[in-house]
Amino acid sequence: MALSFWIKNRSVLLYSASLAALLFLIKWLEWRFIIVDYSFELYAGATAFIFTLLGVWLALKIAKPKTLVVEKHVLVKTNDFVFDAAALTRLGLSKREMEVLQLMADGLSNQDIAEKLFVSLNTIKTHSSKVFEKLEVQRRTQAVDKAKKLNLIP
Amino acid sequence: MALSFWIKNRSVLLYSASLAALLFLIKWLEWRFIIVDYSFELYAGATAFIFTLLGVWLALKIAKPKTLVVEKHVLVKTNDFVFDAAALTRLGLSKREMEVLQLMADGLSNQDIAEKLFVSLNTIKTHSSKVFEKLEVQRRTQAVDKAKKLNLIP
DNA sequence: ATCAAAATCACCCTAAAGTATGAGCTTAAT
DNA sequence: ATTAAGCTCATACTTTAGGGTGATTTTGAT
Secondary structure, X not given: OHHHHXXXXXXXXXXXXXXXXXXXXXXXXXXXXXXOOOOXXXXXXXXXXXXXXXXXXXXXXXXXXXXXXXEEEEEEEOOOOOOOHHHHHHXXXXXXXXXXXXXXXXXXXXXXXXXXXXXXXXXXXXXXXXHHHHHOOOOHHHHHHHXXXXXXXX | OHHHHHHHOHHHHHHHHHHHHHHHHHHHXXXXXOOOOOOHHHHHHHHHHHHHHHHHHHHHHHOOOXXXXXXXXXXXXXXXXXXXXXXXXXHOOOHHHHHHHHHHHOOOOHHHHHHHOOXXXXXXXXXXXXXXXXXXXXXXXXXXXXXXXXXXXX
């Protein structure tokens, strides 16, 4: 508790202590008659100087650091394909249809796709027909081309 | 010249002027015998307080703002297709074959390509067959996929 | 529990794609 | 001039793709 208070207000406490110490110092010197002959202006100047420094130090410690935000534009190659979910929703392609579409884009024949997905060739034909309908194309090459342009597949 | 010097060092000049002004003020008050009875501690305290404030103000004015560099990632439509001439040479695709390949990639049927290039369907079949041979694939979708991966076409 | 969409499969038929072979013509290099 | 490569086209054939229709089963949401 006391420690955290010290840490949080260290600057203020040190400043107060410095102020007290300086006054004590001046008093002590006055009492000693050592520099009593010094001009008032010197006292004032020295005090002003010292406390200016203290003020500067205090300000630097306390003040929220001024942050100047500099935006550095970094060009990021968008190799990374960003899937257009909105387009998918709009076109209403089902999960299975997307699978078939992706495999078509990979150059697989309907027979290949059927084997890969463990379904019959006829099933793939049905799926691909629906894909063509929804993409409003007639051939698989058109479907792949359009799907890529629509960011449905990489 | 003088103006820019003023702008650059305004803070310091104002500080110096303030210091001088305060000393003059104190001297003037002393001369007037108005507050000559006030204690030395009061002078010191007031001076300390005022110049602390000045120091704080000075510091806040002078302090270099901490520059925080924020990397802003800008997605760039990377039309960074760099045609791989070496691959083309290696595979030995002719100009006409590249044309056909490109049109295949655009989703055109053999008949479409034939009409576009003002040649017969059979000619396109011959060309596409040679393309498949050279790309070592069996179907046009595979050819397109491979050609894209090889940076032969965008 | 019910209903709609999705997924599965079949059959038939047509269109398109792909394979194989041969051949005429043009062009660029040797 | 000869040659090789490229472009063109044809015929015949096989394979794959695509369209249309209908049906059953799964699944997800209300």
